[in-house]
Amino acid sequence: MPSLAVIGHPVAHSRSPDMQTAALAELGLAGEWTYGALDIAPEDFEAEVAVLAAEGDYAGVNITVPHKEAALTMADEASEGARAIGAANTLSFREGRIVADNTDAGGLLRSLPHPFIGDRVLVFGAGGAARAAIWALADVGAQVDVWNRTAGRAEAVAAELGARAVVDPEPGDYALIVNTTAVGLAGEDTFEALPLSPDSFVTGQTVLDMVYTEEPSALLAAAEAAGATVVDGLEMLVQQGALSLRIWTGEEPSIEAMRTAVRRD
Numbered sequence: 462m463p464s465l466a467v468i469g470h471p472v473a474h475s476r477s478p479d480m481q482t483a484a485l486a487e488l489g490l491a492g493e494w495t496y497g498a499l500d501i502a503p504e505d506f507e508a509e510v511a512v513l514a515a516e517g518d519y520a521g522v523n524i525t526v527p528h529k530e531a532a533l534t535m536a537d538e539a540s541e542g543a544r545a546i547g548a549a550n551t552l553s554f555r556e557g558r559i560v561a562d563n564t565d566a567g568g569l570l571r572s573l574p575h576p577f578i579g580d581r582v583l584v585f586g587a588g589g590a591a592r593a594a595i596w597a598l599a600d601v602g603a604q605v606d607v608w609n610r611t612a613g614r615a616e617a618v619a620a621e622l623g624a625r626a627v628v629d630p631e632p633g634d635y636a637l638i639v640n641t642t643a644v645g646l647a648g649e650d651t652f653e654a655l656p657l658s659p660d661s662f663v664t665g666q667t668v669l670d671m672v673y674t675e676e677p678s679a680l681l682a683a684a685e686a687a688g689a690t691v692v693d694g695l696e697m698l699v700q701q702g703a704l705s706l707r708i709w710t711g712e713e714p715s716i717e718a719m720r721t722a723v724r725r726d
């Protein structure tokens with residue numbers, strides 16, 4: 462019976478077991494596959510994953526912060542996206558070999574209403590989540606601008622991933638705005654921390670906030686009020702999880718079943 466699990470930060474992974482278990486049930490694989498959460502201390506990460514890969518019980522694992530870079534480093538093989546992003550959120554164990562993928566990138570694209578090929582898009586942030594977003598959007602041919610609180614980090618990541626760093630963006634100029642920063646989670650004022658005001662948004666624009674909170678974030682509430690299409694972090698969680706499950710099982714999971722599970726509280 463192949464096992465699957467998520468390893469990482471409790472907040473980041475709290476919803477994954479329910480979501481993946483619902484998807485496995487819908488695929489008729491619940492008797493065969495299990496998906497749980499593994500609590501591994503950061504200092505033990507590589508040693509414990511190496512044991513899982515060698516043992517043969519596990520088909521793979523999802524990886525959240527803070528282990529995504531280490532997950533890529535320890536892999537024997539990696540997808541082009543995982544290598545370019547510099548992080549992996551999905552490891553597959555194949556006859557003792559560790560194969561790394563990054564489904565955050567594809568998950569982001571699948572959570573959007575359309576592909577934004579050739580469109581101007583704006584990404585806030587320059588950390589790991591931003592790297593996945595910038596790589597994915599640049600890869601489909603969007604023109605990606607990057608703004609970050611620490612401007613030098615935006616310049617470095619933009620230069621590396623084929624985007625452009627911006628200091629004073631005009632939000633209304635973009636077809637898509639993606640927030641990859643944690644602004645909005647820790648109580649800071651979104652419209653102080655990011656180069657936006659509540660009336661920056663325009664009808665027809667899409668706004669994705671990777672933060673997942675129970676209530677719509679201040680960013681998404683303002684965007685929706687302005688007539689923008691909004692996408693939240695839970696939709697991205699579902700889409701990246703579905704891509705991971707497809708890699709492991711070869712089956713196309715039910716997005717609807719995963720959405721229902723993730724939003725049940």
Ligand code: ATR
Nearest residue numbers: 586587588589590591609610611614642643644654
């Ligand atoms: P992750 O891997 O989740 O992207 P990270 O690498 O720690 O996490 O990156 C966090 C991102 O959120 C960074 O872009 C950070 O900006 P800095 O590079 O200037 O630190 C951004 N961030 C975090 N808190 C922020 C805040 N209060 N205001 C603006 N940006 C913030």
